[in-house]
Amino acid sequence: MNASAHRPAPVLLLDQATVSALITPDDCIAAVESAFAAHALGRTLAPELMHLDAEGGEFHIKAGGLRSGWRSGTGCYVTCKINGGFFGNRAALGLPNIIGLILLSDGATGSPLAVMESGYITRLRTGAATAVAARYLARANSTTVTLCGAGSQGEMQLRCLARCLPIERVCVWSRGGSAVFSERMAGELKLDIKPVRDLAAATRDSDVIVTSTPSTAWFLGAQHVRPGTFVAAIGADSPAKQELEPELVANSSVVCDIAAQCAEVGDLHHAIAAGLMTAADIRGELGAVIAGLAPKRLRADETIIFDSTGTALQDAAAAILVYERAKALGRGESFAFWS
Numbered sequence: 243m244n245a246s247a248h249r250p251a252p253v254l255l256l257d258q259a260t261v262s263a264l265i266t267p268d269d270c271i272a273a274v275e276s277a278f279a280a281h282a283l284g285r286t287l288a289p290e291l292m293h294l295d296a297e298g299g300e301f302h303i304k305a306g307g308l309r310s311g312w313r314s315g316t317g318c319y320v321t322c323k324i325n326g327g328f329f330g331n332r333a334a335l336g337l338p339n340i341i342g343l344i345l346l347s348d349g350a351t352g353s354p355l356a357v358m359e360s361g362y363i364t365r366l367r368t369g370a371a372t373a374v375a376a377r378y379l380a381r382a383n384s385t386t387v388t389l390c391g392a393g394s395q396g397e398m399q400l401r402c403l404a405r406c407l408p409i410e411r412v413c414v415w416s417r418g419g420s421a422v423f424s425e426r427m428a429g430e431l432k433l434d435i436k437p438v439r440d441l442a443a444a445t446r447d448s449d450v451i452v453t454s455t456p457s458t459a460w461f462l463g464a465q466h467v468r469p470g471t472f473v474a475a476i477g478a479d480s481p482a483k484q485e486l487e488p489e490l491v492a493n494s495s496v497v498c499d500i501a502a503q504c505a506e507v508g509d510l511h512h513a514i515a516a517g518l519m520t521a522a523d524i525r526g527e528l529g530a531v532i533a534g535l536a537p538k539r540l541r542a543d544e545t546i547i548f549d550s551t552g553t554a555l556q557d558a559a560a561a562i563l564v565y566e567r568a569k570a571l572g573r574g575e576s577f578a579f580w581s
Contacts (some may be wrong), residue, residue: 252576257359260574267366267373267402272561273313274370274412275532277559278499280312282529287320287349289554291503293480299328300480305546308562309351318349321558322358327480329456339393340364344409346561348377354579356565357539360557363564365395369402371499371528372452372474373547377406378531378538379497380472384412384449390441390462390485391477392423393456399452399476404431412436413444417455442466453485454478456510465495469543476507476550481548485509486547492518492544495525498538500553508549 256264280286289306307320325342332339341359347353376384386409389396392414403409412427412435414420418439427436438444445451445466453462455477462485467473473494477485491513498504503520505511513519526536528548539546568574 243520250353252578253354254356254568254574255577256356256361256568257361257434258437260568261358261564262362262384262575263570264368264564265363265560266332267370267570269407269563270366270370271373271402272502273563274367274556275374276313276557277308278371278374278527278529279306279532280529281555282527282535283310284518285312286555289500289503290301291507298330299326302479302552304552304554304557306558308555309349316562319355319558319562320347320349321345321561322347323364323554325360325364327423328457329452330465335424344557344561345568346558346565347477355388356568356574358560358561359428362527363557363560363573364548365398367560368395368476368552369398370560371550372384372399372476372548373406374532375474375497375550376403376527377471378528379546379548380407380450380506381539381542383408384472386448387450387452388413388414388438388441388444388448389452389454390415392418392420393454394450395476396423396454397427399454399474400431400435400446401536402428403450403452404433406448409433413438415439415441415444445471450474453487456483460487460491463491464493467545469545471545473545473547474550475509475547476552478507478511480507481511481552483507484512486512488513489518490517491549492523494547496523496547497525497531498547498549499551500528502525503530503551503553505550508551510549511548519548554556
């Protein structure tokens with residue numbers, strides 16, 4: 243047998259421009275929905291999370307996989323993502339605040355298939371998860387949104403939400419200012435998007451609230467939220483981060499992306515630490531809601547929180563789609579790590 247037959251094939255290298263050209267928000271929303279449902283039905287490899295504090299920031303290492311048949315015609319894939327979160331990068335150095343790579347591997351042989359820029363996929367799959375959750379948990383006639391946080395993730399949240407809800411008006415609240423962000427996004431989405439300073443006034447008049455910040459102390463409390471609101475809490479993805487008052491979490495219906503992970507690093511984690519609830523008190527995981535194994539919204543006046551800590555299953559769903567399209571279209575550069 244030829245010795246070269248024992249070598250893994252070259253690995254496809256995909257930069258941010260290539261990645262972003264190969265996947266749309268609608269593509270990602272559909273893929274993420276399928277991945278969450280697959281998880282509820284036992285068609286995934288258990289996702290894992292590792293958190294590492296560093297000088298001036300932190301690293302998240304997320305690994306997981308989707309089994310053969312998770313979606314029609316697909317094989318088994320595994321991803322491992324290493325993202326650095328250094329929230330002073332942009333202001334001080336002009337670098338992304340979240341920066342990293344995704345390794346996509348063949349889940350049947352272990353062979354690496356692709357290495358791709360992770361920032362765009364991270365933003366897109368996070369926005370996609372919020373859109374999927376809103377489709378199942380928000381009131382169908384939700385037209386008003388308050389967005390807390392005016393960064394690149396906030397942009398993606400609005401782009402994805404606008405695809406699943408009849409949004410007309412958006413209030414943007416940010417400690418760093420939101421006027422430029424609001425003007426830019428209003429032009430892009432053709433919606434009434436305005437910056438606000440009074441958070442409580444905005445949120446109490448909103449059907450949907452999205453928190454998208456690196457905050458380490460809660461700023462959204464029970465006094466900010468009227469009955470029937472859907473809250474997507476996406477910023478708390480490490481133990482020290484927190485956006486929601488524990489009492490608000492404990493007194494709402496909670497749906498998690500991955501329950502065990504939210505109990506360790508999400509806003510659920512802080513409600514548990516305060517002794518106000520346990521992980522058993524949540525309604526269920528998003529995948530279970532999608533698969534019909536846990537209930538959707540039960541009442542118009544029900545306040546529902548989606549605790550979104552981000553999972554490798556979302557990364558895998560998006561990375562698989564990007565890789566398969568890159569192969570089909572001949573995009574990216576191949577690199578042979580084995581000679």
